[in-house]
Amino acid sequence: MKAKTDSSSIELPIETTEGTFVAHYSDRGLAALDFPGANRSRSGRPQIVPPKIRLWHDATVRALESALAGKSPHALPPLDLSRGTEFQQEVWSALCKIAAGETLSYSEVAGKIGRPNAVRAVGGACGANPIPVLVPCHRVLAAHHRLGGFSSDMKWKRALLTREGVQFRA
DNA sequence: AGTTCGGACCGTT
């Protein structure tokens, strides 16, 4: 079997009041963020962490903390979203423009990237978002302010939106 | 009012 992880990826834990997240870094920046309990490849063994990545990680920790508190982070680490398709990257960068407290519908996002009918595909791209919370896929709701879905536990989507002061429907 | 059903739509595996 071949390992599913990028050979060049470094994983670092982030302890929060919500549990332990895990950040994955490539040589380009933060490449993935796992929710607590999402056991991915636990490499466990000691890693040599380049100074560059330590700096990025500090930024990630601070950004995650303020995001979990419902505030927009002042600064983000560099994000490595190169793993996504062209379409996914367009969606993800559209997500990054949604401020805390604001929301868009899946169809509004589709419109913003110039593919008004690719509504379901936008849902798929949101689900494929490797960096939840920081790339705010939770700020995308279904039509008419309904909650819609979420790949990981819906409790996260609810919690994050509530902390940002967003209203939604059952 | 609310709910369910069926089709249309599009990128990904």
Place this chain on the structure above:
DNA sequence: AACGGTCCGAACT
């Protein structure tokens, strides 16, 4: 070829 974090209108309750 089949599946989704969808959407809309129609036909129900």
